[in-house]
Amino acid sequence: MAATPEKPAAATSRRKAGRHRGEGQWAAGHFTPLNGNEQFKKDDDGLNVRTRIETIYSKAGFDSIDPNDLRGRMRWWGLYTQRRPGIDGGKTAILEPEELDDEYFMLRVRIDGGRLTTEQLRVIGEISQEFARGTADITDRQNVQYHWIRIEDVPEIWRRLEAVGLSTTEACGDTPRVILGSPVAGIAEDEIIDGTPVIEEIHRRIVGNPAFSNLPRKFKSAVSGSPLLDVAHEINDISFVGVEHPEHGPGFDVWVGGGLSTNPKLGVRLGTWVSRDEAADVYEGVISIFRDYGYRRLRTRARLKFLVADWGPEKFRQVLEDEYLKRKLTDGPAPAQPAQRWRDHVGVHKQKDGRFYVGFAPRVGRVDGATLTKIAELAEAHGSGRLRTTAEQKMIVLDIDETQVDSLVAGLEALDLRVKPSPFRRGTMACTGIEFCKLAIVETKGRGAALIDELERRLPGFEEPVTVNINGCPNACARIQVADIGLKGQLMLDDNGNQVEGYQVHLGGALGLEPGFGRKVRGLKVTADELPDYVERVLRNFEEQRGDGERFAQWAARAEEGALK
Numbered sequence: 001m002a003a004t005p006e007k008p009a010a011a012t013s014r015r016k017a018g019r020h021r022g023e024g025q026w027a028a029g030h031f032t033p034l035n036g037n038e039q040f041k042k043d044d045d046g047l048n049v050r051t052r053i054e055t056i057y058s059k060a061g062f063d064s065i066d067p068n069d070l071r072g073r074m075r076w077w078g079l080y081t082q083r084r085p086g087i088d089g090g091k092t093a094i095l096e097p098e099e100l101d102d103e104y105f106m107l108r109v110r111i112d113g114g115r116l117t118t119e120q121l122r123v124i125g126e127i128s129q130e131f132a133r134g135t136a137d138i139t140d141r142q143n144v145q146y147h148w149i150r151i152e153d154v155p156e157i158w159r160r161l162e163a164v165g166l167s168t169t170e171a172c173g174d175t176p177r178v179i180l181g182s183p184v185a186g187i188a189e190d191e192i193i194d195g196t197p198v199i200e201e202i203h204r205r206i207v208g209n210p211a212f213s214n215l216p217r218k219f220k221s222a223v224s225g226s227p228l229l230d231v232a233h234e235i236n237d238i239s240f241v242g243v244e245h246p247e248h249g250p251g252f253d254v255w256v257g258g259g260l261s262t263n264p265k266l267g268v269r270l271g272t273w274v275s276r277d278e279a280a281d282v283y284e285g286v287i288s289i290f291r292d293y294g295y296r297r298l299r300t301r302a303r304l305k306f307l308v309a310d311w312g313p314e315k316f317r318q319v320l321e322d323e324y325l326k327r328k329l330t331d332g333p334a335p336a337q338p339a340q341r342w343r344d345h346v347g348v349h350k351q352k353d354g355r356f357y358v359g360f361a362p363r364v365g366r367v368d369g370a371t372l373t374k375i376a377e378l379a380e381a382h383g384s385g386r387l388r389t390t391a392e393q394k395m396i397v398l399d400i401d402e403t404q405v406d407s408l409v410a411g412l413e414a415l416d417l418r419v420k421p422s423p424f425r426r427g428t429m430a431c432t433g434i435e436f437c438k439l440a441i442v443e444t445k446g447r448g449a450a451l452i453d454e455l456e457r458r459l460p461g462f463e464e465p466v467t468v469n470i471n472g473c474p475n476a477c478a479r480i481q482v483a484d485i486g487l488k489g490q491l492m493l494d495d496n497g498n499q500v501e502g503y504q505v506h507l508g509g510a511l512g513l514e515p516g517f518g519r520k521v522r523g524l525k526v527t528a529d530e531l532p533d534y535v536e537r538v539l540r541n542f543e544e545q546r547g548d549g550e551r552f553a554q555w556a557a558r559a560e561e562g563a564l565k
Contacts, residue, residue: 128369257308273332
């Protein structure tokens, strides 16, 4: 049928608009904002909101905050509105943001490389007690997170943090987030290379720099020279992994394009070896590619992992070399597989200088301000004043003389901070959950702590390394796809037809040793109340059916479905 004159013209116009719009890549000339997030970033750099917080919002109060600052730019300074109490998970995707927002904030303290002094930790603990109702969670990105923060108190909190060398700059937002680092950098006996100078140089060049403060979305980074591969390098946008080159010596293997959430992808190697002195240049090149070529049209495709998947590592490396570095990179070897499963540094370990470091496990990263100040006091009394957070929601005290180890361990154990934890205490991780997070559907932290207690009671002899990661929504902040037992929060019906909190189950994911996303058994869900029974049942099946030396992930990949339910 012949078309009317108007129809082909309209269709042609739509096609041209689509071609011009593309994916919103700046490098293709697509500077017109294509969604609300891109518009508010174009209107004003997120870094500029600090002045308004200090001069207007902290004085006039919550109701004075511009909506684009409240739910957008304030993230550039580590601030998210937290969930209003009493809103159940069924309302998460239904209510408007202003209906979910409480008049309090989550505030994230940025701790690059997990490096802390006792003075810094004491200040973090004091701020928690004075301004955050005692809250202070250790995250799986080595940060500390407060809740119940009032906008009126933010300038004073910044003043205290910055007085001891800490900040919240770009702890959230479409920015270069905290740089993960090996918590035993510079002290471990088996270290391949110390990545501390790389983290410091990247931070100096990038953090707070307006040239990199408007990225398509967040940019996650990691640097580690540990053979334990202790920074989850496979799921960062960029990772530098310690390797020994047969000709050039110790340096870094470069990985790009990892990330989880609803469309998980493992990072890929660029096949290049870079020296410690080159690493910051390579980082700057990769983040510049993300800024210039990253997809800005749809937020769901705005992470670097989608560009890397479309280009492939060969093209990505070619663009990095030709357009940004203006030189070729050296080919290099892949990192060796780690020799052990646990890579959280929990326990008592000897340093290369003959002293010891002591790693301990809180419950699912949950501590409080009073506990943090006590940890600082213990570390100061027994060590040199240095501590570290880990990428597994753990903490480490460094530089302990052998004569002081037992006393420190006793002090930590008295605070319920286990140096020799059960595999359940050691391996259970949880995100913030519905208590404070506006995206969450179910409870996580309390559920994880209760699960640890139940499993320790029911399976006292269980000794195999196993990870149980609990997430309150599909966004995978707690890395559910790469856990032995990953639990994704959702609402479901119980046997009586009542809507209750529950979890979709992922089994056999892993990082480090044979990394992968594991297995989802069709229809495998469990209510929150049934969770201890389910996990106990699966772990007993694993113990009965595993072969010699077989890890949980290997067993889960081959087990009959009946053994996994």
